[in-house]
Amino acid sequence: MAAPEIQRIVIDNCAIATVDADDTEHAVGHLVLAGHRIESVGAGPAPADLDHVVRRIDARGHLATPGLVNTHHHFYQWLTRGLATDHNLFDWLVALYPLWARLDERMCHRAAQGSLAVLAKGGVTTTMDHHYVYPRGCGDLSGAIVRAARETGLRFTLARGSMDRGEKDGGLPPDFAVESLDGALAATEETVTAHHDASFDAMTQVAVAPCSPFSVSTDLLRESAELARRLGVRLHTHGSETAEEEQYCREKFGMRPTDYFASTGWLGEDVWMAHCVHMSDADIAAFARTGTGVAHCPSSNARLAAGIARVPDLLSAGVPVGLGVDGTASNESGELHTELRNALLVNRLGAHREKALNARQVLRMATHGGARVLGRAGQIGSLEPGKLADVVLWRMDTLAHASIADPVTALVFGAPAPVTASFVGGRQIVEDGRLLTVDEDAVARATREEARRLARIAAGD
């Protein structure tokens, strides 16, 4: 039997920002997608004599970029948006943990669907979910989240989190929401075995992700690092988010967060951390020296009054930096495409404003930078022949953007751009702003029902 022919999709007449190593851009160019991969990208029209073309898209008026990559999130928080709106991080956590401790499988599945749908509609093609709340008797939460990612069609990394430092051990989470050290490690290994795919085209990967220095024992941090390295998967956690976290680490461990992470095996090319707001010059140098990555979450940091991360300093030191939305209990929108503008503007308010970010640096963080911190820069994050066909077409000829000459400036500085089409591995998941994979109105109704059910259960009804 003959091998099945590879089917081609030809996209012509669009501006293209490839985000390759040279920042190659084309004012008018073409892309050819062949099966899961990008076959060609370049200036002018696509070759005329291609076989097996199943679709031709005239993309005039559009900018093509790599799909956006979200490097920090907590999907379950979709059910607890808009609460504790005036709290700082520690008070916000204490207010919300009693709700989160009642999560079950159906809630996590619906919350993940809602989170994924909003990301996808805004041009995200790869996301992660840091899930660290596994209350006793909660069912297979990891399986429910992975299923939601498959249904929505996004490329996905589940950062299997854990907490073992409950209130009785001086941590913040209530005791019934934490796991034992051995239980957390065994469940994490099971999740890697069940869901991690190391192949080039992988749609699902798993990282080992204990929650934070103030909810996890030193032993769990250290043994998680050993587990991840034995299994050949990546490591993720929260780090240097707030002044209170730094104070906590000084009091409990006698050192700053980055030194604490270094002492537990948590700096390295296989590690990325969310936030990294309160970083000294020495901390940044340690991240750069070891290749440790950062997920920059400007809206969440503003929402919780955590501070402004030193992103220009991180980038100039050579630290890999991606963008993240963080959980939607601290960033109610859950959209990544609006984070590009927020990252740019917030960093211009920081102490380092004289060397603040430009539009192309921000687009790079949101694409190639994100791919780097997820360990997938060889496969996604730029538009280059041989890479996976994760591509977004942004409409730039409407009232919102048409008078801005440079499309990358329009995308980052301007209003959120409409997504005409989004492809993951050559499969189209968004058309004219609507999801093709799940019924978003049904997801909206279901998430509202689950949010109400969670509130009722937590209230003891």
Ligand SMILES: [Zn+2]
């Ligand atoms: Zn977070």
